[in-house]
Amino acid sequence: MARLTISDVSITFPLYHAESRSLKKTVFAAASGRVGQDSRHRLVVEALRGVSFSLKSGERLGLIGPNGAGKTTLLRAMAGIYEPTGGRIVIEGALTALLDPGQGMNPDLTGNENIRLRGLFGGASAAEIRRLQEDVAEFSGLEQFLDLPVRTYSSGMVVRLGFALATAVRPQILLMDEWLLAGDANFLGRARERLETVVKGAEIMVLSSHNAEILMRWCNRLVWLEGGMVKADGPPDEVLEAYLPPDQFAQVSAITPIEV
Amino acid sequence: MPSTTKAPSGGALPDLPQVIITAESGVGAALEMAVRDLTESWRLRRLAATLALFDIRLRYRGSLLGPFWLTLSTAVMIAAIGFLYARLFHQNIVAYLPFLTVSLVLWTFISTIATEGATCLTQADHMIRSMRMPHSLHAARVVARNLLVLAHNLIVVVVVFGLYHVVPGRSTWSLAPALLLWLADGFALCLVLGLVGARFRDIPPIVGSVMQIAFYVTPIMWNPSMLTGGEMHVLRLNPFDALIEIMRAPLLGQGVDGSAWVIALIYSALLAAASFYAFLRTRPRIPYWV
Numbered sequence: 220m221a222r223l224t225i226s227d228v229s230i231t232f233p234l235y236h237a238e239s240r241s242l243k244k245t246v247f248a249a250a251s252g253r254v255g256q257d258s259r260h261r262l263v264v265e266a267l268r269g270v271s272f273s274l275k276s277g278e279r280l281g282l283i284g285p286n287g288a289g290k291t292t293l294l295r296a297m298a299g300i301y302e303p304t305g306g307r308i309v310i311e312g313a314l315t316a317l318l319d320p321g322q323g324m325n326p327d328l329t330g331n332e333n334i335r336l337r338g339l340f341g342g343a344s345a346a347e348i349r350r351l352q353e354d355v356a357e358f359s360g361l362e363q364f365l366d367l368p369v370r371t372y373s374s375g376m377v378v379r380l381g382f383a384l385a386t387a388v389r390p391q392i393l394l395m396d397e398w399l400l401a402g403d404a405n406f407l408g409r410a411r412e413r414l415e416t417v418v419k420g421a422e423i424m425v426l427s428s429h430n431a432e433i434l435m436r437w438c439n440r441l442v443w444l445e446g447g448m449v450k451a452d453g454p455p456d457e458v459l460e461a462y463l464p465p466d467q468f469a470q471v472s473a474i475t476p477i478e479v
Numbered sequence: 480m481p482s483t484t485k486a487p488s489g490g491a492l493p494d495l496p497q498v499i500i501t502a503e504s505g506v507g508a509a510l511e512m513a514v515r516d517l518t519e520s521w522r523l524r525r526l527a528a529t530l531a532l533f534d535i536r537l538r539y540r541g542s543l544l545g546p547f548w549l550t551l552s553t554a555v556m557i558a559a560i561g562f563l564y565a566r567l568f569h570q571n572i573v574a575y576l577p578f579l580t581v582s583l584v585l586w587t588f589i590s591t592i593a594t595e596g597a598t599c600l601t602q603a604d605h606m607i608r609s610m611r612m613p614h615s616l617h618a619a620r621v622v623a624r625n626l627l628v629l630a631h632n633l634i635v636v637v638v639v640f641g642l643y644h645v646v647p648g649r650s651t652w653s654l655a656p657a658l659l660l661w662l663a664d665g666f667a668l669c670l671v672l673g674l675v676g677a678r679f680r681d682i683p684p685i686v687g688s689v690m691q692i693a694f695y696v697t698p699i700m701w702n703p704s705m706l707t708g709g710e711m712h713v714l715r716l717n718p719f720d721a722l723i724e725i726m727r728a729p730l731l732g733q734g735v736d737g738s739a740w741v742i743a744l745i746y747s748a749l750l751a752a753a754s755f756y757a758f759l760r761t762r763p764r765i766p767y768w769v
Contacts, residue, residue, distance in 0.1 A: 300608060300609075302500050303502050306502055307501040309500075311497045311498075319609065321609070322610070324605075325605075328537065336533070337531065339523070339526040340526055342523075470647075
């Protein structure tokens with residue numbers, strides 16, 4: 220049983236490289252009202268404030284909220300990248316985070332070289348890396364491009380490569396940003412199929428998206444973030460009803476979730 | 480300060496890895512996290528080596544000689560400097576050229592580690608922000624990369640030794656501990672400079688200037704035997720001098736001065752302590768800084 224527990228997590232970003240601090244301070248303060256100073260009088264942004272929830276096997280959580288609400292920061296914190304400045308995160312299970320299409324790939328290296336690096340990161344043997352390369356080549360349909368630098372790929376090709384690579388491993392906890400569901404129609408059809416098997420295989424999924432349709436389809440629980448705090452937490456239809464304007468909610472309320 | 484513990488899961492959770500990240504302060508937790516980061520890097524050493532290999536390959540991709548440009552440029556530089564400075568310093572070329580070759584190759588290793596180390600974390604910002612991975616891996620990558628460069632430059636050393644019939648002496652065995660010390664120092668130097676360089680962005684150019692000055696006050700182009708006894712004692716306070724001496728002397732077939740080893744070990748201990756302390760204190764903040 221995989222579990223992911225977030226208790227009272229707060230994250231503050233220091234603004235170290237603010238060149239004209241007073242100006243930035245004014246602008247940020249006016250824009251969000253979330254710029255403060257910490258105990259040492261450094262300028263900080265409070266990206267998350269006291270976020271708590273826990274996920275158990277079978278839960279597919281959607282994160283919703285306006286830009287700058289802290290969705291990506293929360294995903295990064297759950298992935299263990301940003302260590303919180305307050306609170307506690309407990310991750311039980313093998314976790315994969317798909318945060319951006321590039322996923323830390325080096326654009327100057329070829330597709331195959333990037334796949335090899337990813338394999339080594341996962342502790343794969345030479346044979347496993349070869350299998351990974353074959354699997355990614357077959358699924359992404361990029362066989363003839365994998366020996367070229369990733370820099371030369373179109374953005375759609377980068378998404379394909381990133382998606383194929385990310386979904387080649389079967390995690391127990393899967394964290395995704397919405398980029399995964401962007402791509403050309405032909406690829407999207409295959410991607411959806413593959414993603415479904417991964418999501419079915421994963422015990423816990425967390426998806427951050429602005430797209431209500433996607434959230435209705437993929438999630439069985441939604442957390443609405445605003446200003447770095449949890450504004451609502453519950454079943455998708457209830458949260459969306461409060462979040463969306465009535466006419467938009469009417470459009471998505473008929474969508475049935477995927478069978479898992 | 481946040482901390483992580485990877486506890487063996489109990490009976491109910493047979494095979495799940497567990498990671499706990501808390502913001503609790505405490506030296507014990509921070510220490511455990513720092514040590515875990517280092518052991519994880521050791522476990523991922525193949526990744527560090529491959530990253531280093533790709534770095535070199537990338538730098539010379541599409542060039543005719545590939546990484547052997549490193550060998551060639553070192554050879555040309557040593558030939559040019561060697562014959563000129565042997566005349567300027569009234570040195571016998573037979574003794575001076577092997578000395579200069581070894582010194583310069585070793586110095587290139589140290590100074591490149593220092594300058595590249597200062598950006599080892601900021602350059603890896605993509606990787607740091609996209610997945611949880613040990614931060615000390617990025618320092619190991621820089622050391623591995625420069626070890627590869629050193630290997631290419633060793634060809635020049637071998638050729639010069641062959642031309643001037645230099646045979647490493649009986650103290651050659653001491654090269655093994657010296658190399659280990661060098662690797663440990665290189666790693667510690669990268670880590671501490673990388674941390675400071677990520678927090679304060681004016682550090683990398685400062686490191687460059689400091690290494691430039693260090694190049695002139697360290698016996699690389701000039702031989703320490705040109706100094707008087709009293710001056711030699713002052714020179715010995717230069718950490719780079721002691722470190723180079725413990726590698727250079729056995730290679731040139733000379734006996735290693737015991738005091739050089741003592742000084743090298745003292746400086747290395749100080750460097751390791753400073754580096755580990757900085758890592759202990761700042762490790763959780765790295766993703767916020769890069």
